[in-house]
Amino acid sequence: MSPRTVEYTVATPGVDPQGRITRFPLGLGTKDTHEYRTPGHFDENFGAEHMLVNIGPQHPATHGVLRLVIELEGETVVRVIPHVGYLHSGFEKLGEYRHYNQIIPLTDRTDYLAPMANNVAFALAVEKLMGLEITERCRVLRVIACEMSRIISHLVWLGTTGIDLGAYTPFLWSFQERERVYNLQEAWTGARLTTSVTRVGGMMADVPEGWEAGLRDFCRTLPATLDEVDAMFTRNAIWCGRTQGVGVMTAEEAINYSLSGPMLRASGVAYDVRKDAPYLGYDTYDFDVPVGEHGDVYDRYRVRLEEMYQSNRILVQALDRLEQLRGAPLNVSDPRVILPPKSRAMSDMEAMIFHFKQVMEGVKPPAGEAYLGVENPKGELGTYLVSDGTAKPVRWRIRPPAFINLAALAKMCEGALLSDVIAINASVDIVMGEVDR
Amino acid sequence: MTPGVAMAELSPSVSALRAEFGDAVERALVSCGDTIVYLRRDRAHDALAWLKDAPAQAFNYLTDITAVDYRDPERPLELVYQLRSLDRKVDLRLKIALDKRAPLEVLSVYDVWRGADWLEREVYDMFGVVFTGHPDLRRILMWETYAEGYPLRKDFPLRGHFSRAEQTRQALAANPEAHYSLEELSIAETYHELPQDMRERLRRGERGHLR
Numbered sequence: 001m002s003p004r005t006v007e008y009t010v011a012t013p014g015v016d017p018q019g020r021i022t023r024f025p026l027g028l029g030t031k032d033t034h035e036y037r038t039p040g041h042f043d044e045n046f047g048a049e050h051m052l053v054n055i056g057p058q059h060p061a062t063h064g065v066l067r068l069v070i071e072l073e074g075e076t077v078v079r080v081i082p083h084v085g086y087l088h089s090g091f092e093k094l095g096e097y098r099h100y101n102q103i104i105p106l107t108d109r110t111d112y113l114a115p116m117a118n119n120v121a122f123a124l125a126v127e128k129l130m131g132l133e134i135t136e137r138c139r140v141l142r143v144i145a146c147e148m149s150r151i152i153s154h155l156v157w158l159g160t161t162g163i164d165l166g167a168y169t170p171f172l173w174s175f176q177e178r179e180r181v182y183n184l185q186e187a188w189t190g191a192r193l194t195t196s197v198t199r200v201g202g203m204m205a206d207v208p209e210g211w212e213a214g215l216r217d218f219c220r221t222l223p224a225t226l227d228e229v230d231a232m233f234t235r236n237a238i239w240c241g242r243t244q245g246v247g248v249m250t251a252e253e254a255i256n257y258s259l260s261g262p263m264l265r266a267s268g269v270a271y272d273v274r275k276d277a278p279y280l281g282y283d284t285y286d287f288d289v290p291v292g293e294h295g296d297v298y299d300r301y302r303v304r305l306e307e308m309y310q311s312n313r314i315l316v317q318a319l320d321r322l323e324q325l326r327g328a329p330l331n332v333s334d335p336r337v338i339l340p341p342k343s344r345a346m347s348d349m350e351a352m353i354f355h356f357k358q359v360m361e362g363v364k365p366p367a368g369e370a371y372l373g374v375e376n377p378k379g380e381l382g383t384y385l386v387s388d389g390t391a392k393p394v395r396w397r398i399r400p401p402a403f404i405n406l407a408a409l410a411k412m413c414e415g416a417l418l419s420d421v422i423a424i425n426a427s428v429d430i431v432m433g434e435v436d437r
Numbered sequence: 438m439t440p441g442v443a444m445a446e447l448s449p450s451v452s453a454l455r456a457e458f459g460d461a462v463e464r465a466l467v468s469c470g471d472t473i474v475y476l477r478r479d480r481a482h483d484a485l486a487w488l489k490d491a492p493a494q495a496f497n498y499l500t501d502i503t504a505v506d507y508r509d510p511e512r513p514l515e516l517v518y519q520l521r522s523l524d525r526k527v528d529l530r531l532k533i534a535l536d537k538r539a540p541l542e543v544l545s546v547y548d549v550w551r552g553a554d555w556l557e558r559e560v561y562d563m564f565g566v567v568f569t570g571h572p573d574l575r576r577i578l579m580w581e582t583y584a585e586g587y588p589l590r591k592d593f594p595l596r597g598h599f600s601r602a603e604q605t606r607q608a609l610a611a612n613p614e615a616h617y618s619l620e621e622l623s624i625a626e627t628y629h630e631l632p633q634d635m636r637e638r639l640r641r642g643e644r645g646h647l648r
Contacts, residue, residue: 084577084578085576085577085578085579085580088578088579090588092563092589093588093589093593093595094595097595128469128470129469131469253551255497255498255523256550256551256552257550257551257552258498258499258500258550258552258553258556259552269523271523276526277526277528368468368469369468369469369471369473370468370469370471371471371500371501371519371528371530373500380500382500382501382519384501384503384517384519386505386507388507388508394505394507394508395503395505395506397501397503397517399500399501399503399519403555403559404552404555404556406555407552407554407555407556408551408552411551436578437578
């Protein structure tokens with residue numbers, strides 16, 4: 001991280017022409033001890049009363065249907081009580097009534113800013129439960145799916161956080177780039193958001209002819225856009241003032257609060273599931289994991305921005321591998337897991353039986369349980385599956401990174417200013433579909 | 438397909454746990470390469486705290502807390518703690534089996550990991566497990582006046598206990614005041630400005646009611 005150019009402008013007291021403090025920042029003591037109440041300047045009772053402010057659930061700066069009840073002393077936050085659950089859909093319960101492959105469409109709708117990465121996370125967990133080894137081409141395509149998701153999710157984060165803090169232009173830039181990824185997703189899966197791209201043991205479809213060229217074109221130009229954002233934000237006095245030293249989590253606190261993903265790494269804890277518990281062969285890709293040091297909103301911004309560059313690097317490497325794997329098998333060759341091609345199912349008796357059994361009965365993992373964590377854009381998305389040997393899971397648990405990161409919001413907002421709450425909340429990068437599930 | 442139970446070794450933490458806590462460690466097994474340790478309920482909190490603090494274990498990161506209710510109604514409800522040592526890069530899964538005929542109560546690990554706060558609230562909300570010692574054990578995903586029970590239990594029907602008509606009726610009749618918790622309404626120093634009847638109800642501990 002570069003040396004700071006602007007330090008704590010928000011945290012300095014506001015002073016009027018007579019030299020009296022008009023805005024008292026944090027750390028000056030309680031309302032009984034500090035000296036800001038000069039006679040005649042304030043109404044005597046003004047500072048004594050706490051105010052209860054409700055933000056959301058319908059408020060653009062809460063990034064979804066999050067409701068915050070904030071207790072204020074003046075402009076300083078005494079306490080934040082978040083209310084979640086407005087988007088609760090009971091996915092985990094629904095999953096207990098569905099076949100494993102039928103659950104994949106539900107995963108799209110949890111973290112709907114990175115649907116492909118959720119598809120991959122679920123498929124990997126089922127494959128772990130079954131002890132299935134997927135093909136190399138499938139692995140590379142899944143890496144591409146994950147890293148594309150990381151880029152679009154971070155782009156939404158960047159754009160919306162910029163808007164929250166008063167910068168409109170980067171929002172347009174980032175959404176323009178995001179649109180290109182959505183077009184690629186649509187060309188691959190037929191859907192822009194509800195991708196459902198994976199299946200147990202493989203993928204729903206291979207990428208269409210010429211698709212790689214489109215992604216290559218995206219990878220070539222994305223860094224230029226990111227450079228522009230970098231030039232706009234990283235040394236911008238307003239941006240630094242609004243974000244540096246705001247919402248600080250130390251490394252110990254971040255671990256104790258079970259933060260994950262960019263939130264954890266911005267606090268200086270170098271843990272990335274892709275590096276430390278590799279899946280999909282991530283250990284064979286050449287990429288760096290950015291780690292912050294201050295654990296504030298600014299460092300989270302730096303970490304996420306750098307992660308997009310790194311994802312771009314991974315995408316380029318994966319595309320090269322995909323070229324070498326042209327024509328290689330995509331799905332595992334196990335008719336109990338992967339549907340036979342329709343033409344064979346219509347002409348070959350055995351293939352038809354497998355087709356029938358799989359559609360009617362579903363994939364059946366052996367009894368057992370598996371937990372698999374993957375590095376999603378929001379943090380560690382864990383999938384915990386318990387099977388009793390039938391085609392429907394006994395329990396499908398999502399470890400929701402946004403939910404667990406959001407739990408630390410109250411801690412981060414304590415003692416901050418009301419306007420900082422918006423910045424801190426934006427920096428958590430929540431998506432309510434996943435928080436509420 | 439290889440069987441789900443891989444031929445993996447038990448984690449060395451199991452023998453360390455046995456040495457420290459003796460018969461509080463009920464059994465240990467491996468599933469899909471992950472070690473699972475069953476702990477007796479009364480010593481579970483101590484064992485979890487020990488796993489965090491013992492230098493050789495250093496399971497400093499609480500990945501997840503959840504519960505599993507099996508389809509077999511006789512089988513106890515299992516509470517699942519997923520721990521990780523960020524330095525040693527190993528995972529460990531601990532379970533507490535809770536007999537469903539007895540009150541579902543267990544000591545909270547809020548004092549060990551603050552990350553347990555919302556995770557325990559969710560398990561309480563979805564399974565009805567009471568975490569004693571949790572400072573703020575309220576429903577989290579369902580609303581506070583939700584009266585149908587605990588949705589992720591297997592005896593809870595997919596469409597809920599109440600009929601669709603009843604659910605709609607209750608939703609329409611919901612008291613908006615109920616969406617502020619008692620705690621929120623009483624922390625503000627404007628409490629004394631609330632209407633008399635509302636203060637009276639808050640004093641009695643009511644959090645709004647379904648009509």
